[in-house]
Amino acid sequence: MPDCTSGECGGLQLAKELDIADYIIAPDPSAARLTRAVEGVDQTGEISRINVVEERPLTIFLNAQEIVTAMTIGDYPEYLALGFLRNQGMLLPDDRINGVDYDDDLETVVVRTERQTSYEDKLKKKTRTSGCAVGTVFGDMMEGLEDVRLPVTPVRTSWLYALAATINRTPSLYLQAGAIHGTVLCHEDRPLVYMEDVGRHNAVDKIAGWMLQTGTGAEDKILYTTGRLTSEMVIKTAMMGIPVLASRSGFTAWGVEIAQQVGLTLIGRMRGQRFVCLAGDERLLRDVDPASVPVEERKHRRKSSEA
C-alpha cells in the first residue's frame, strides 16, 4: 500500500472538464416540476423571488396494502417505491415483481409481486430514526443486520477526493434551490447515479430502487451522501450491501459502532483535503498526497441552508 502521508507520491489529477454525461442519472435542476419560484421580501424590504423545492405526497402500496405516504420532490416515484420497500425488507431479494404502476393524479405507486404479501404486524412496530425530521422504520431497525458482513473492498483516497470534487461541481437542485439532500452511488472515481430529495432518506431509497430495477451489484460501490452518518444511514447502506459510505457531514456514536460491526468503511467530514475515517481505515489506500488536493472553491461549499 502506498504511503502518501510523507507527500512522496504523485498529486491528484482531477478531470479539468466536468462531464455530466459520465453520470447514468444526474440531477435535473431545470425540471419544471421540481422547483417553484416564490416571492418574498428580503431584509431591506425589497421583493425577492427565490426558487424553492417542491414537496409532494406519494402513497406507496405493496399489492393491496397501503404501506406509507412519503413526502418527496416527486421525481423517480417508481424507484422510490421499489427502494423503500426493499430497504424495509418488504420486498425480498428473490421477489418476482409483476408491475410498478405510478398514478400522477392519485399520487400513488403500486408495486405488485407474484408472492402474496402482508405486513400488518410489521407496520405496527415503528422506530423513529435520527435525522432532521422524525424518522421511522417499520419492524425492528436492526432486523437482519446481525448477519451482514460487507465485502472487504479497498478504497483509494484518490477516488474519494475525485468523487467529492465532481459531485460538488455537478449542477443540482441543491445548488439551485437549497434545502435538499443528495446521495450518489459511485464506482471507484466515477459517480453513477445522483439522486436528490427533501428527505435524504428518499434519495437513498431511489438509489436502492434503481439498483434493484437494473440488477446493479453493490459489492464494488461507494455511497456518497451530503447528510449526517447516523445509525439509520449506516444501517441502510449496510443492508443495501454497499461497503463504503462517505459524507461531508458528521457522525453519531451508534452509526460508528454499527459500521465497525458490519465492516462498513465509514468516512466523514470530507472537505477539500480533509476527512476522518471512523471505521475500516485498514481498507483505505492512501494513494495520493492530501496536500496536492485542491482546496474547495467557496462557491462549491455546501451552505447550511441544506440542513
Added chain:
Amino acid sequence: MPDCTSGECGGLQLAKELDIADYIIAPDPSAARLTRAVEGVDQTGEISRINVVEERPLTIFLNAQEIVTAMTIGDYPEYLALGFLRNQGMLLPDDRINGVDYDDDLETVVVRTERQTSYEDKLKKKTRTSGCAVGTVFGDMMEGLEDVRLPVTPVRTSWLYALAATINRTPSLYLQAGAIHGTVLCHEDRPLVYMEDVGRHNAVDKIAGWMLQTGTGAEDKILYTTGRLTSEMVIKTAMMGIPVLASRSGFTAWGVEIAQQVGLTLIGRMRGQRFVCLAGDERLLRDVDPASVPVEERKHRRKSSEA
C-alpha cells in the same frame, strides 16, 4: 412602522456579554451522557480523536399502548414523550396527566392520563415527512390544521438579529460535536429554551413538552430552528400555536403555502444581515438598519456537518 430600509434609524445594539443565565434551559455540551470521544484516522494517516453525539432508543408509551421508539440523544426524555404525544394530537389540550415515568434501564417513558386512550387506527396511517431522514406522523398530517389561525403577532427585525447572534454564540453540542440540530423557543429578543437532538423533530417535541409541563403560552413566542422550513416544521409550529418561525436554512414550496394559509410569519436564510420572509412580511417591523448588523464571525457559522 419604522422604515429602516433607508438606513435612517438606529443601529443594532447587541449584548456585549453573552449571558447563558438568560436561558431557562441552555444546551449542556459538557454532559457526559450526550457525547462520546471516538478514535479515527485522518487524511494524513494520523490518529484523530473526535467527539460524536450519542444516539439512543427511547420507547414512548401512552398508558398501556406502545406508540413509537425514538432515536434521541437522550436528554429530557419526559419532555420528548409529552411533546411528541401532544404534537401528534394523542394528548388533548384538556387531558389530565397522572404521571410521566422514565425508566433509564428499559429506555422507556410511560405517559399516564386520566382519560382512557387508544390510537390503534391512528397508528395505522403513516406519513413520511420531509427532512434529512424518513419522517412519519401518525394519522393525517394536515389533521386539525384547517382550523388553525395564528395570532397576529408583530415581530421586530431587531429581535430576530439579536436572537440569531445570541443563539449562534451559545455553547452547544453542535459547536462541540456537530451532526445535531437545535431549536430554540424565544420571547422577543430573548432565547428561553434551547433544545438539541439528532432528530431536529425531537428538539421541537422537547420544547412542546416543556411548554405543556410549564403551561407556557405560545401566542407571543418565536421558534428559531437550525433546520429547513419543510411542511412538517411549519405544521408542527402552527399546531403548537407559535406565530413566528425563523431559520438559517431554506424553504420548501409546501411549507411556504401552509405558512401563508395559517398566518405563520416565516423567515428563512437568516445569515448575518440577510434574511428572506416568505410569509407574513406585513407583521415584520423593520426597526433596525440591516447594514448595522454585524457580519457573522467565521467560527459561528454553522458548517454543513450538521446537515
